[in-house]
Each structure stands twice: as C-alpha cells, then as structure tokens.
Amino acid sequence: MAQRMELWLYVVQRLTAMILAPLVLLHLGVILYAIQGGVTGEEILARTQGSLGWMLVYGLFVLSAGLHGAIGLRGIVRELLGWHGPSLNLAALAFAVGLIWLGLRAVGAVT
Amino acid sequence: MSRIAPLDAARARNHPAYWAFLAHRLSGAALALFLPAHFYVLGTAVEADAFNQAIAWTSSLPVKLMEALLVSALAIHLAGGLRLLALEFLPWSPQQKSRIAIAFGFALAVGLIFLFQALR
Amino acid sequence: MTSADRTATAPGNGLTILKLSIWRGAEEGRFEEFEIPAEDRMTVLDAVTIVQRKLDPSLSYRFACRVGVCGSCAMMVNGTPRWTCRTHVSKVVRDGQITLAPLRSLPVIKDLATDMSTFFEKNEKAGGRFVPSREGHRDIVSVDPKSRQRKRADAAIECIGCGVCYASCDVVAWNKDYLGPAALNRAWSLVNDERDGDKAGHLKKVAVDAGCHACHSHQACANNCPQMLNPTASIAGLKREIFAAALKGEL
Numbered sequence: 001m002a003q004r005m006e007l008w009l010y011v012v013q014r015l016t017a018m019i020l021a022p023l024v025l026l027h028l029g030v031i032l033y034a035i036q037g038g039v040t041g042e043e044i045l046a047r048t049q050g051s052l053g054w055m056l057v058y059g060l061f062v063l064s065a066g067l068h069g070a071i072g073l074r075g076i077v078r079e080l081l082g083w084h085g086p087s088l089n090l091a092a093l094a095f096a097v098g099l100i101w102l103g104l105r106a107v108g109a110v111t
Numbered sequence: 112m113s114r115i116a117p118l119d120a121a122r123a124r125n126h127p128a129y130w131a132f133l134a135h136r137l138s139g140a141a142l143a144l145f146l147p148a149h150f151y152v153l154g155t156a157v158e159a160d161a162f163n164q165a166i167a168w169t170s171s172l173p174v175k176l177m178e179a180l181l182v183s184a185l186a187i188h189l190a191g192g193l194r195l196l197a198l199e200f201l202p203w204s205p206q207q208k209s210r211i212a213i214a215f216g217f218a219l220a221v222g223l224i225f226l227f228q229a230l231r
Numbered sequence: 232m233t234s235a236d237r238t239a240t241a242p243g244n245g246l247t248i249l250k251l252s253i254w255r256g257a258e259e260g261r262f263e264e265f266e267i268p269a270e271d272r273m274t275v276l277d278a279v280t281i282v283q284r285k286l287d288p289s290l291s292y293r294f295a296c297r298v299g300v301c302g303s304c305a306m307m308v309n310g311t312p313r314w315t316c317r318t319h320v321s322k323v324v325r326d327g328q329i330t331l332a333p334l335r336s337l338p339v340i341k342d343l344a345t346d347m348s349t350f351f352e353k354n355e356k357a358g359g360r361f362v363p364s365r366e367g368h369r370d371i372v373s374v375d376p377k378s379r380q381r382k383r384a385d386a387a388i389e390c391i392g393c394g395v396c397y398a399s400c401d402v403v404a405w406n407k408d409y410l411g412p413a414a415l416n417r418a419w420s421l422v423n424d425e426r427d428g429d430k431a432g433h434l435k436k437v438a439v440d441a442g443c444h445a446c447h448s449h450q451a452c453a454n455n456c457p458q459m460l461n462p463t464a465s466i467a468g469l470k471r472e473i474f475a476a477a478l479k480g481e482l
Contacts, residue, residue, distance in 0.1 A: 003439045004482070010444040010470070011477055014199070017192050024189045028221060031182060035229045038170060041159030062150075069143035076140055079405045099146055106153035114254050114332040119310025124401070128450035128463075136447075198448055200471055203464040207450070 005089075009071050016068040023061045048110045055111040062103030070096035131211045134218075135191040138184035145181060175229045183222030190214035249278060249320060250328040253290065257339045262330070263287075275315035275323065276304050279331060279343070292343040299457065302393025306343050307332040312398035314457050334398040336407075350394050350413070357414035358436030361421060364428025372426045384423040387416050387465050389458045396452035396462055408441035412452035412462030415443050419465035422472060434473050435482055443469040 034043065048054040074092035077083050113120075156162040168174065194210045204210075246269040252262045265282045276294055283290040295303040299317040306315060309323055309330050323329060337345035374381055396412040397403055403411050415437055422433050437443045446466045453461040476482050 006440045006442065006444050007438045007473065007477060007482070011474060014196065014474065017196060021189065021193060021196075024185060028182070028186060028189070032221070032224055032228055035178075035225060036231070038229075039166065041156050041162030044156055044162070045159055065146065069139075069146060072139045073143050076136060079402075099150065102147055102150035102154065106150045106156070109154045109157045115307060115310045115335060116330065119330065122309075123311050123399075123451065126450070126454060128448060128454075132447050132449050195448065198463075199467045200474070203461070203467060 009074075012067055013071045016064040016071075019060065019064045020068060023057065023064070026057070027061070044110055051111055055107060058107045058111070059104065062100055062107060066096045066100035066103060069099060127208050127211045131191055131194065131214065134187050134215070135195070138188040138191070141181070141184050142188060175226070178229065179222050179226045182225045183218045186221035187214060187218035190217045246321070246324065246327055248327060249273070249324065251278060251282060252328065252330040253279070253282065253343070254332040254339075255290070255342050257341060260339075260342075262332075269320065269327075273320045275308055275313070275318045275320055275329065275331070278320055278329070279315060290343075291341040300391075302391045302395070302457070305393045305395050305398070306334055307398065312395040312455055314393070314395070317457060334394050336398055336400070336403045337394065345394075347394060350397055350411070351392070353410045353414045354392070354417060356436070357410045357418045357442075358433045359414055359417040359421065361424065362427050362429040362432065364426065374425060378425075380423040380425055383468065384420045387420040387423075387460060387462075390416055390420075390460055391458065393457065395455050395457060396460075399451040399455045401449055401451065402445055402447060406441055406445060409445050410437065410442055412446075412466065415446070415469060416460060416462040416465040418443075419468050422469065431476070431481060434469070434476055437469055438473045438477070438482060443473070446470075 034047075048058075070092045073095060074088060078088060115123075152162070152165050155165045169178070191214050194214050197204070197210065198207070249267050249269040251265045251267070253265060254260055255263045265286050267278060267281045267286070270277065276297055279290070279292050280294075283292065292306070293303045294316060295301045297304070297316045299314060302314065304315040305312055307313075307330075308315065308318055309325065310332075312334055313323075315331075320329065331343060333339045333343050333345045337347060337350060340346050376382075376385075390413055392413060394413070396416075400409075400412055402409050418433050418437050421427050422430055427433070443466045446463065448463050448467070450461075450463045453463050456462070473482065
C-alpha cells in the first residue's frame with residue numbers, strides 16, 4: 001500500500017503543478033499590477049467581489065496549492081528529519097486540510 | 112563520523128542543477144509556510160477596512176523588500192517547476208543549464224519589477 | 232629505483248611533495264597523513280599505491296585494471312567520488328594535499344575498501360534482471376539500432392556498476408532505502424529493451440517508496456559518471472513512463 005502511495009503523491013504533485021503554473025503566472029501579473037500605489041481592501045474587492053470567475057480561479061488555486069504544498073513539505077520533512085510513517089502522512093493531510101479551509105474562507109471573503 | 116570535510120561537500124554541491132534544487136526547495140518551503148498567514152489576512156477582507164488595518168504595518172520599506180523576496184520566491188518556484196516538468200515529461204534536452212539560467216533570470220526580473228512598482 | 236629518482240615536479244604547479252590524508256579504520260577511524268615525492272603525470276592511484284608499497288603495507292584499497300575500464304578503484308577524492316586511475320593528481324591537488332576516503336553511503340570494510348553488497352542488492356530490488364520473453368533457442372531478435380528505444384537503451388547500457396553515481400547522490404545519503412541512480416539507470420535500459428518480456432514489471436519495481444520518484448534531479452550522478460552516462464535522464468524517463476502507465480491503470 002505504502003509502495004504505491006509515493007507514486008500517487010508524485011502524480012498529484014505533478015498534476016497540481018500543471019494546474020498551478022498558469023494560475024501562478026496570472027497571480028504574478030495581478031500582483032505586479034496591483035502593487036502600484038499599495039494594495040487596499042477597496043481595490044481588491046472592486047476587482048473580485050461578486051465575481052464567479054475569480055471565485056472559480058482562486059478556488060482552484062487554493063485546492064491545488066493546498067495539496068501541492070502539503071505533499072512538498074512532507075517530502076522535505078521526510079528527508080531532513082527522517083520523520084516517516086502514518087503520523088507524518090496524517091500531519092501532511094492536516095496541513096492540506098487546514099490550508100485549504102483557510103484559503104476557501106479567504107476566497108469567500110473577497111468574492 | 113562524516114568522512115567528507117564540509118568544505119569538500121559544499122564544493123561537490125556547487126553546480127547549477129544543485130543551486131536550482133536548493134532554490135526550488137527553499138522557495139517552496141517559504142511559500143508553504145507563508146500561505147496560512149496570507150490566507151488568514153485575506154480572510155479579513157470581508158470588510159475593506161478590516162483588511163486595510165490588518166496590512167497597515169506592511170507599508171514600510173523593509174516589509175516591501177521582504178515582499179519582493181516572497182514574490183521572487185514565487186517566481187523562482189514557478190520557473191524552476193516548469194523546468195522540472197520539462198525535464199520529467201519531455202525528452203531529455205542538453206539545454207539544462209540554459210533553462211536553469213532562464214529560471215533564475217525570470218525570478219530576478221519579477222523581483223525587480225515588483226520593487227519598481229511597489230516603490231513608485 | 233629509489234625515491235630520490237622520482238622527485239620530478241608535476242607540470243605547472245612546482246609540486247615536489249604530495250601530502251595525502253587517508254581514511255584508516257572502518258566506520259570508526261581517523262585520517263592518517265602521508266607524504267610522498269610528487270611525480271610528473273602522477274595519478275591518484277599511483278599515489279595511493281606508493282603509500283601502500285613504500286610507507287604502510289597495511290593500507291587497504293581496491294584497483295584492478297588501472298586503465299579506466301573496470302571501476303574498481305572508485306573512492307572519494309577531496310569529497311568527490313572518482314576513479315583514482317583516471318584522476319591526475321595535478322587536477323585535484325589543493326595546497327599540495329589530497330584527501331582520500333572510502334565511497335560515501337556504503338559500509339566500510341577497511342580503510343578505502345567498501346562493502347558493495349547494498350549497491351548490488353538494490354540493483355536486484357529495482358528489477359535489474361532481464362526477463363526473457365521466449366525460449367532461448369529461437370532465432371536472434373532483430374533490433375533496429377536507429378529505433379528510439381534502442382537509442383535510449385544505448386545511452387544507458389554502458390554502466391559497469393562502479394558506484395561513483397551512488398556515492399555522488401545526496402538522496403542516497405539522505406534516504407538509506409533509495410534505490411539509487413545505477414539501479415534505476417539499469418532498470419531504464421531494460422524498460423527500453425524490446426526483447427524484455429515484462430516492461431510493466433520493471434516499471435512496478437521502481438514505482439515504489441524510495442524508488443525513482445525520490446530523485447530530485449540534482450544531476451551529481453551525471454556530472455561524475457566516468458562512463459558519461461546520465462542516470463538523471465534515465466530516471467526522468469522512468470517517471471514519464473510510470474506516469475502514463477499509472478493514469479492508464481496499468482500499474
């Protein structure tokens with residue numbers, strides 16, 4: 001079971017990477033545009049509030065980033081600290097769930 | 112007892128593909144640890160004023176510099192990630208070092224553009 | 232011939248005395264210092280051989296062909312795994328000194344000789360064994376040398392199992408179960424061998440925990456391989472084939 005888990009974590013990591021690539025490019029564009037004159041709550045909400053499009057984009061962004069980040073951190077922790085087994089996997093899952101929850105909450109706040 | 116001197120070990124790791132790995136790992140870790148705070152702060156934007164108050168401390172120059180580093184981290188992780196996707200999914204290319212250089216160049220450019228935009 | 236006859240300087244750097252710091256012992260031990268006359272065009276194998284013959288016969292080290300075809304003389308030279316017979320002292324000497332240690336990530340038997348068992352066991356674990364698809368007495372299979380598969384196998388086939396890539400790899404050092412670049416490179420050459428009867432089996436054996444997905448593409452293996460092979464590319468190929476096979480439900 002654990003034998004194939006690494007394979008599937010790898011698959012999810014690469015698939016989320018492919019999803020994240022255009023989203024991050026878009027996000028970088030927004031950042032470089034929006035940072036002019038500082039960022040305000042009004043400016044953000046004017047762009048995203050009530051927008052189904054932004055909700056879907058950022059929603060997908062949050063889901064993908066949550067999985068991608070958790071799998072990535074899990075790998076680092078395993079190699080550097082030697083932590084492995086079910087406890088590590090549980091911690092990684094908790095991180096993913098927590099991050100996705102916080103993220104979707106943020107998406108809800110701005111859209 | 113390690114039988115390799117730390118200086119020798121550092122020298123052995125002193126090549127582009129390793130720098131690229133290090134940049135990818137460090138930027139990934141930084142971004143993963145930054146995201147919870149980022150999402151939390153954005154979550155206050157239900158009210159524009161609440162958000163503005165939450166980020167009021169970020170207008171100082173040192174913070175802008177840190178933000179530039181974070182944005183560069185995002186850019187290097189993206190560019191490095193695209194390099195890796197190409198490495199793993201396309202047939203092997205002899206242009207590996209060029210790709211690494213382009214990735215670092217892209218991240219530098221993004222960081223500088225951010226600073227330029229943020230400071231004017 | 233006495234040592235007085237052999238005090239010519241090495242070209243370009245005026246070296247007359249070569250200092251060697253050599254690991255003695257097993258897992259526990261220490262570095263011992265030796266000094267020998269430097270010679271023109273001396274290789275590291277020449278140097279360690281002089282130490283063993285003239286200064287300390289109890290020094291243990293490996294070599295066989297001494298002409299760069301067998302891989303037996305692999306060891307850490309100033310922290311990088313190299314074939315000592317193919318390494319000129321003048322290329323690696325620093326401040327008139329060289330440090331020699333046994334190959335990284337392998338148990339030490341004595342001094343500069345390591346126990347290669349885990350290296351070869353991982354080759355087995357990674358399925359590095361040709362699986363016949365038909366009885367042996369049939370006609371020879373015709374393999375087009377220009378086919379993509381044959382070219383991929385050709386690029387990976389010349390591995391002689393010297394262990395330099397294994398000792399170069401940080402992931403091997405960080406994860407004792409990692410199959411390692413040589414074993415995975417061998418698996419790739421079999422995956423591309425159209426005569427092999429169990430491609431799926433080969434892929435399954437490396438799509439495991441501490442298998443090909445543990446590689447982070449550092450390319451230290453490719454940088455150091457004395458045969459100029461590229462295990463990183465082979466491992467990328469394995470990842471590619473496994474990704475497709477996994478999504479198709481073939482694994």
